[in-house]
Amino acid sequence: MGSSGRVPLAVADGSDPFTDFVLEHRASLVRLAYVITGDAYLAEDLVQATLLKTYRFWDRVSAADSPRAYVRQILVREHLSWRRRMSSREVVHPEPSNLVPALATEQPNSSDREEAWNLLATLPPKQRTVLALRYFDDLSDEDIATTMGVSAVTVRTNASRGLATLRARLQQTKDNA
Amino acid sequence: MNEDRELEDLLRASMKHHAEQMPEIGSVRTRRRRTTVLVAAAASVVVVAAGAVALTSLAPIFSTGSGTSGSASTHLDLGGPRPLFGLDFSAGDGSSAAPTSAAAPSSPDELVWTPMVAAALLTLSSKAVEKSTPLCSAANPEHVNVALSDVSAIYVCHGGSLTQEDGSVWSTVIVDQVVEGVAELLESSGRPDEPLTDLACTAEGYLTPIITVHSSSGVHNIAPPVDICGKPQSRWLAALHNLIVQKVREIPIEMTQSSLAIDTGCSYQFKDMLTLEKPAKAKGSPDPLPESPLTMCVYKSDSSDVGTLVAGLGLSTRAVAAINGIYPKIESDPECDPTDHHLFVILTGKMMGWVQIGLDGCGVFGSPGGMWSGSGELRAYLTWLIQNSGQGKAVLSQ
Numbered sequence: 001m002g003s004s005g006r007v008p009l010a011v012a013d014g015s016d017p018f019t020d021f022v023l024e025h026r027a028s029l030v031r032l033a034y035v036i037t038g039d040a041y042l043a044e045d046l047v048q049a050t051l052l053k054t055y056r057f058w059d060r061v062s063a064a065d066s067p068r069a070y071v072r073q074i075l076v077r078e079h080l081s082w083r084r085r086m087s088s089r090e091v092v093h094p095e096p097s098n099l100v101p102a103l104a105t106e107q108p109n110s111s112d113r114e115e116a117w118n119l120l121a122t123l124p125p126k127q128r129t130v131l132a133l134r135y136f137d138d139l140s141d142e143d144i145a146t147t148m149g150v151s152a153v154t155v156r157t158n159a160s161r162g163l164a165t166l167r168a169r170l171q172q173t174k175d176n177a
Numbered sequence: 178m179n180e181d182r183e184l185e186d187l188l189r190a191s192m193k194h195h196a197e198q199m200p201e202i203g204s205v206r207t208r209r210r211r212t213t214v215l216v217a218a219a220a221s222v223v224v225v226a227a228g229a230v231a232l233t234s235l236a237p238i239f240s241t242g243s244g245t246s247g248s249a250s251t252h253l254d255l256g257g258p259r260p261l262f263g264l265d266f267s268a269g270d271g272s273s274a275a276p277t278s279a280a281a282p283s284s285p286d287e288l289v290w291t292p293m294v295a296a297a298l299l300t301l302s303s304k305a306v307e308k309s310t311p312l313c314s315a316a317n318p319e320h321v322n323v324a325l326s327d328v329s330a331i332y333v334c335h336g337g338s339l340t341q342e343d344g345s346v347w348s349t350v351i352v353d354q355v356v357e358g359v360a361e362l363l364e365s366s367g368r369p370d371e372p373l374t375d376l377a378c379t380a381e382g383y384l385t386p387i388i389t390v391h392s393s394s395g396v397h398n399i400a401p402p403v404d405i406c407g408k409p410q411s412r413w414l415a416a417l418h419n420l421i422v423q424k425v426r427e428i429p430i431e432m433t434q435s436s437l438a439i440d441t442g443c444s445y446q447f448k449d450m451l452t453l454e455k456p457a458k459a460k461g462s463p464d465p466l467p468e469s470p471l472t473m474c475v476y477k478s479d480s481s482d483v484g485t486l487v488a489g490l491g492l493s494t495r496a497v498a499a500i501n502g503i504y505p506k507i508e509s510d511p512e513c514d515p516t517d518h519h520l521f522v523i524l525t526g527k528m529m530g531w532v533q534i535g536l537d538g539c540g541v542f543g544s545p546g547g548m549w550s551g552s553g554e555l556r557a558y559l560t561w562l563i564q565n566s567g568q569g570k571a572v573l574s575q
Contacts, residue, residue, distance in 0.1 A: 030199070031196040031197075031199060032196075034195070034196055034199045035192045035195065035196050040199055043199070048379075112187055112191075113187065113190055113191040113194055114191075116187050116188055116191040117191045117192075117194075117195050120188075120191070120192075131188060132192065135185060135188045135189045135192055136189070136192040136193065136196065163181070163184060163185075166184060166188070167184055170184070
């Protein structure tokens with residue numbers, strides 16, 4: 001909060017560092033949240049919760065080497081925390097649009113793409129989060145470990161299991177086709 | 178290896194494609210489970226900022242007098258200049274600065290009162306007096322466009338709690354005069370409302386204090402300019418947050434804890450449980466009281482179902498044993514009307530919950546185990562105890 005102990009809601013020229021940050025990064029955070037959750041509404045909620053937390057600890061976030069990485073960490077941990085809290089009382093289904101067969105006008109590999117997306121939704125949250133951070137945000141396993149608050153070995157284990165599951169299910173789908 | 182590379186490429190393509198094609202969040206969320214309703218795109222910046230301020234800084238000013246509030250002071254204190262919100266965001270607990278020190282409470286003639294303050298305090302009572310020229314006015318809230326040079330004073334009215342010299346605790350109305358931050362407040366108050374959005378908004382509520390501008394053009398009650406969600410604009414909330422104020426009035430409105438209650442350890446008021454519902458009549462006699470010192474709190478209820486404390490005394494183990502000796506004489510009486518009493522006692526102690534006994538009417542006896550008709554002997558004994566406590570004259574003559 002700085003020496004004054006207050007959040008810098010606005011500075012003299014009328015700009016607001018927090019607002020600027022949100023304007024710049026919100027869209028990419030929502031996209032990341034969508035890839036992690038597979039649910040547009042849940043992604044919006046997750047980003048909202050993340051930004052509220054970011055606002056409260058803005059002095060810490062803004063002082064970080066990479067505020068965006070710091071906020072991504074908040075988002076990922078918030079997501080895993082949510083999942084823990086909700087796991088006993090809520091079942092998250094894939095968006096209906098995700099279940100619609102690929103349109104014929106799409107690229108030749110679009111059905112595989114859709115299938116991969118749908119299968120991602122069936123993975124445990126940690127495995128899906130690892131894969132999202134690795135293949136969507138292009139983070140190294142070490143950075144993923146930092147973001148999730150786990151060891152790099154755990155990251156590799158989750159990635160390996162997630163990929164193995166996807167591979168097996170994709171093959172099964174092809175065999176059934 | 179090639180299979181792995183193909184799968185990884187497929188995942189990259191799938192994630193990228195779906196992130197780009199992510200469904201737009203519609204204007205109103207009609208689907209499932211979330212309690213939070215969101216504003217799409219950049220509008221959420223405003224909501225996020227405003228929401229955080231509202232949650233952490235506006236709520237505490239209306240936390241009113243249960244007698245345990247941190248804002249209670251031993252005496253009335255007008256104090257020196259202080260931030261309107263004595264908050265440390267880093268702590269994030271929303272606690273407010275506690276006033277201290279002394280002066281006599283304002284006399285009833287000085288009451289400054291508005292219906293909005295009353296509603297905020299939840300203590301609307303006949304003691305409230307609407308003055309012809311109050312410092313704070315809740316009437317006709319408006320966007321105030323007043324030049325700084327025309328302003329003679331700005332007052333902020335909100336709720337608080339006060340501990341009097343006799344130990345009683347009162348809910349109060351506090352009138353603060355703004356001493357710093359006037360220009361920012363006026364500037365942000367003069368802004369126009371933003372057009373309301375068709376999009377859904379987050380659902381947090383706002384309780385803003387009454388802010389009255391006294392100027393050469395008259396007395397104006399500030400209506401905060403609102404954002405697209407109809408909530409106070411973040412700039413206005415920031416100006417409110419940064420105000421430095423000086424307390425000029427603190428008016429006790431309603432007692433929430435009497436000195437008698439504090440001295441005796443009894444609750445100031447007690448819900449007359451027997452008048453609320455008629456429990457099933459129990460068979461046999463009530464369970465005996467634990468033979469340890471108990472407290473007997475005496476309440477008087479008039480037309481309401483809430484009794485007000487009129488006396489409180491401790492019962493020795495000998496007195497408790499005597500009461501237990503009378504218990505077998507307590508019987509169920511189908512003709513007994515449990516609402517037929519205006520004076521009742523609550524017996525309570527560390528080893529038990531409570532039992533309630535009517536001292537008039539048919540002397541109904543109620544406990545979590547059931548309801549009986551209290552015997553005349555039990556009522557006579559309890560009345561004798563009250564008379565001999567030195568409080569009997571005050572209680573039983575009422």
